[in-house]
Amino acid sequence: MELAGPTLTLRYATPADAAALFALASDAQVTRFFSWGPYTKVEQPLAYIERLAGQRERGEQLDLLIVHRDDGPIGVTGLAELSRRDRRAVVGTWLGRRWWGSGANDESKALIGRLAFDHLGLDRVGAYADVDNGRSQAALERTGFVREGVLRGWHRHGDSVRDVALFSLLRDDFARSRLAAVPTQMRGEPPQSFVVLPFSP
Template identity: 40%
Template sequence: MVAKTPFPVTLTGRHIRLEPLAEKHLDDLFLAGGQDEDVWRWQAGPAPQTRDELGLKLRELLDDAAAGKYVPFAVVHLASGRAVGWTSFMDIDVSDERLEIGYTWHGRAYWRTAVNTEAKLLLLTHAFEELGMGRVQLKTDHMNLRSQAAITRLGAQREGVLRRHRRRPDGSWRDSVYFSILADEWPGVRERLGCRVA
């Protein structure tokens, strides 16, 4: 299969729906985690303190999407019908059959639930089986042990660390820990994630 460029789509699972991120999701997103310092600790920039500040972040992401840098999704919890976070395809290189899943956050009430696992299952299925990607990468701050554990539970392989990779909002430097899943590893990962979601 020749790899394809990702475009906004809707992906539906048992617990969540991923749909193209839009300004209509702002109120739900602010309620889910707009002011939560723990939710935003490892993201670029400080935690938004107001709806307008979160709206600014959302519009910046949508502008980057319009420029082809991201394909962002709202994570909609099916039982409530509310958006509880967002996630994105990014660092997309179709010629090299790779992309990254990143700029992800979920409201604290949805941590360690099926939400993140199913979001990754939907995104990975789309990336490998519909877009024909050969590699999907994920990265996180070396101090974000919760995220590293979550990525490891997905079945991704830890590849290494880029030292002094990005400046944090407080001015300190982060090392980025890289993980990946390759196309030939995907069937085993898919089976594991499917069992966890079920």
């Protein structure tokens, strides 16, 4: 499965992408608010990649590599915390520091939104951002996500427990947003473990 936009493609990562992911996520600024990282050896992203197929099949995690048409892999986006009954999931995205503020986040959110609402049948996509991560919060609001409040003690990072701001994007929000205007081409089929309701736009 691949989703292609004007400058980016979302696709499954392969072991050949491990070196690129290591280069991107060995930057401590990139992983500052994550529960993992920074990477210190290439075996870490390789182990991550090797887990992805099983996670997809079990409906646990649907991570996709963000690939720039000229620069190759630049980050990762994906869906987790799937609730089939409630037709919702949570999106997470990270980009190498070079692509912060480049518009890559907006386009990747447009692609993952198209996947979530049009191809998986979701009604809600949530997102979290650390309360101290103003850049991430602003990026979510810029793409149309609505801030709903703060979840206290939600995210464990090492020995610390962090509060996170909660955001959401509903199907109608996406349809009205500028993300819906981004041209998107879908190739292949999404994993059936994540398809909650067949949807024809």
